[in-house]
Amino acid sequence: MKRIAAAALAVAVALGLPLVLDDSALAVYVLLGLAAIVTVGVSLLMGFAGQVSLGQGAFYGVGAYTAALLALNGFPPLLGLVAAPLMAAVFAVLIGMPLLRLRGHHLAFATLAVQLILLSLAGQLEFTGGDIGLQGIPQFGIGSWEMDSAAAYAWLTWAALGLVMLVTHHVIASRPGRALRALATSETAAASSGIPVGRYKLVVFALSAAFAGLAGGIYCFYTGYVAPGSFPVLISIQYIVMAVVGGLGTVWGALAGASAITLLVQGLDRLAALPGMPTYAPSVLSYAVYALVLIGVVLFLPQGLVPALTRRDRPGRRGRAS
Amino acid sequence: MSAFLTYLLNGLAVGCAIALIASGLVAIHRVTGVVNFAQGTFAVVAGLCTSSLLGLGVPHGVSEAAAVLLAGVAGLLTGLAAIGRPGTTPLSSLIITLGVGVLAYAVEIVLWGDQPRSAPGLAGSVTIAGARIQTQHLLVIAVTAATFVLLALFFGRTYLGKALTACASNPYAARVVGIDTRRMGLLAFALGGLLGGLAGVLITPLRPISFDTDVTLIVNAFAAAVFGALTRPVVALGGALLLGVAETMAAGYGYGSHQLEVALGLMLVVMIVQASRRSAIHEEAV
Numbered sequence: 337m338k339r340i341a342a343a344a345l346a347v348a349v350a351l352g353l354p355l356v357l358d359d360s361a362l363a364v365y366v367l368l369g370l371a372a373i374v375t376v377g378v379s380l381l382m383g384f385a386g387q388v389s390l391g392q393g394a395f396y397g398v399g400a401y402t403a404a405l406l407a408l409n410g411f412p413p414l415l416g417l418v419a420a421p422l423m424a425a426v427f428a429v430l431i432g433m434p435l436l437r438l439r440g441h442h443l444a445f446a447t448l449a450v451q452l453i454l455l456s457l458a459g460q461l462e463f464t465g466g467d468i469g470l471q472g473i474p475q476f477g478i479g480s481w482e483m484d485s486a487a488a489y490a491w492l493t494w495a496a497l498g499l500v501m502l503v504t505h506h507v508i509a510s511r512p513g514r515a516l517r518a519l520a521t522s523e524t525a526a527a528s529s530g531i532p533v534g535r536y537k538l539v540v541f542a543l544s545a546a547f548a549g550l551a552g553g554i555y556c557f558y559t560g561y562v563a564p565g566s567f568p569v570l571i572s573i574q575y576i577v578m579a580v581v582g583g584l585g586t587v588w589g590a591l592a593g594a595s596a597i598t599l600l601v602q603g604l605d606r607l608a609a610l611p612g613m614p615t616y617a618p619s620v621l622s623y624a625v626y627a628l629v630l631i632g633v634v635l636f637l638p639q640g641l642v643p644a645l646t647r648r649d650r651p652g653r654r655g656r657a658s
Numbered sequence: 659m660s661a662f663l664t665y666l667l668n669g670l671a672v673g674c675a676i677a678l679i680a681s682g683l684v685a686i687h688r689v690t691g692v693v694n695f696a697q698g699t700f701a702v703v704a705g706l707c708t709s710s711l712l713g714l715g716v717p718h719g720v721s722e723a724a725a726v727l728l729a730g731v732a733g734l735l736t737g738l739a740a741i742g743r744p745g746t747t748p749l750s751s752l753i754i755t756l757g758v759g760v761l762a763y764a765v766e767i768v769l770w771g772d773q774p775r776s777a778p779g780l781a782g783s784v785t786i787a788g789a790r791i792q793t794q795h796l797l798v799i800a801v802t803a804a805t806f807v808l809l810a811l812f813f814g815r816t817y818l819g820k821a822l823t824a825c826a827s828n829p830y831a832a833r834v835v836g837i838d839t840r841r842m843g844l845l846a847f848a849l850g851g852l853l854g855g856l857a858g859v860l861i862t863p864l865r866p867i868s869f870d871t872d873v874t875l876i877v878n879a880f881a882a883a884v885f886g887a888l889t890r891p892v893v894a895l896g897g898a899l900l901l902g903v904a905e906t907m908a909a910g911y912g913y914g915s916h917q918l919e920v921a922l923g924l925m926l927v928v929m930i931v932q933a934s935r936r937s938a939i940h941e942e943a944v
Contacts, residue, residue, distance in 0.1 A: 388749065388752070388753070390756075434926075434930045435926070435930070437930060437933040437934060438929055438930065438933050440748070440749055440752075441693035441748075441749070441752050442884070442929050442933065444693075444752065445693075445877070445880050445884075445925070445929075446925075446926055446929060448877065449877065449922040449925060449926055450926075452873075452877065452918060452922055453918070453919050453922050453923070456916075456918050456919055457919070569873055570760070573756060573760060576753065576756070577757075580753065616767050616768070616771070616772060619763075619764075619767060619772070620763075620764045620767050620768055621764075623760050623761065623763040623764040623767070624761060624764040626757070626760050627757045627758065627759075627760040627761030627763075627764065628757075628761065630753065630754075630756070630757035630760070631739055631754050631757040631758065631761070634746075634750050634753050634754050634757070635739075635743050635746070635754065638750065
């Protein structure tokens with residue numbers, strides 16, 4: 337009962353915030369929501385399937401480009417937004433079938449390679465607009481109604497986040513969720529208990545890609561342009577930092593991690609913009625924060641913020657490597 | 659024909675630099691089981707450091723040696739972060755080295771700015787069978803060959819090298835006979851730092867280095883190292899030479915814009931083929 341009340345309060349706060357925030361704060365709020373959507377997927381993949389993806393930014397990009405291309409070619413934006421996660425998931429299934437035979441650091445490098453290849457292709461192909469990317473993407477809307485306020489995008493983003501968290505919650509609580517937890521500890525043991533290891537891993541991979549694709553779709557309508565430079569390798573690392581900080585395999589941890597990192601980086605950006613700071617201060621501070629937080633949490637708080645704060649420690653649940 | 663020979667030798671030089679980074683990756687992975695994502699960073703640190711020292715008027719030789727030593731220290735520090743705390747799993751260690759790489763970005767931008775930097779190397783060129791080769795390329799090949807011979811002697815003939823090999827083949831048995839596996843792991847990290855630094859010092863005169871060059875370097879080195887399943891340095895050397903030649907040929911004959919895709923695609927295929935030959939039981943038992 338207490339947990340339902342807490343969740344209801346969180347929903348109320350999330351939906352109420354756009355009414356009181358000013359424009360620059362709303363931009364942060366939208367980006368935070370988008371990062372949280374991707375991080376929920378990363379957390380699910382790392383915490384439950386025990387797999388590291390260093391290429392989550394690739395799926396984010398696939399979603400963004402899919403929605404952008406559809407919208408620019410005259411299809412309704414809603415179709416673009418629906419197609420974005422589907423396309424990302426289909427892409428994940430296609431590359432996942434060969435790649436998910438790999439595990440541990442092999443998979444991490446393979447996913448990184450996929451992102452680098454995609455970025456390089458997007459920068460060269462004509463229909464993706466090359467390095468300049470795609471511009472003039474119309475506003476999101478349904479029928480004749482057009483979404484033009486930042487607050488509306490905030491609601492859309494956080495509604496999508498709510499949906500993603502709800503889906504993840506049900507996946508975790510279900511029988512497949514327990515199976516995933518089992519295969520994260522030992523694939524051999526899981527397989528001998530009758531868990532279809534390969535299929536489950538592929539489904540989680542596709543699900544996490546779909547989340548990233550959905551966030552990418554919203555992102556392209558919100559900013560109005562996409563380019564290869566919007567999806568650097570660092571963005572994939574950033575999602576890992578957020579997932580690890582919040583606590584792997586927890587739905588709320590992803591949100592907490594995304595909030596903590598986004599707000600921290602924003603605060604430092606303000607600091608770096610103060611007069612007298614060198615021009616490189618913003619990037620240096622954000623790199624340093626990502627790095628120190630990541631190292632500190634992995635070493636001293638391996639379960640992440642949320643499990644450490646709520647004291648529901650499940651011993652021995654640290655990522656098992658290959 | 660002479661163009662072909664030029665591309666071949668240039669490619670071998672590029673491959674040698676990749677091989678040095680890859681051998682550091684292999685040395686660390688063999689001993690600790692950790693894939694060091696910050697391996698490319700060592701090369702970048704050493705490269706940037708040489709360019710600064712040479713700019714300050716420090717003579718050749720001294721600045722290169724100092725840069726390589728600095729990279730070795732960076733390797734040791736990375737090792738302390740990655741495996742210094744008992745009970746860190748290899749995958750957690752990978753994530754820590756990822757963090758170290760990003761932290762190095764911050765340090766590098768503060769010290770050297772975010773623009774690519776170069777350093778003067780060996781000037782001049784020689785003509786072999788009608789092909790003009792920069793002397794620096796030959797130097798890279800010679801130094802790499804010497805380094806691999808020294809590494810082979812170190813691992814095969816010295817007590818310390820044998821202790822490292824013992825940790826690589828069976829950490830438990832190594833502990834039983836009194837080898838401090840953690841110290842050996844740190845030593846491997848320092849060695850990895852030196853090897854990465856050597857590569858950085860050698861390639862900075864050939865192509866400008868900036869703080870984010872490390873992603874290209876580490877991905878190429880990892881691609882080379884997977885040829886030898888991350889454990890066999892000589893196979894990694896072969897893989898690195900193949901990659902270097904393939905990339906340089908692709909660039910030389912006009913497919914330059916696709917050389918990254920070629921290297922990465924090759925790496926993915928090799929990994930998938932290797933994975934299909936290995937069973938999960940074997941991997942989880944290691």
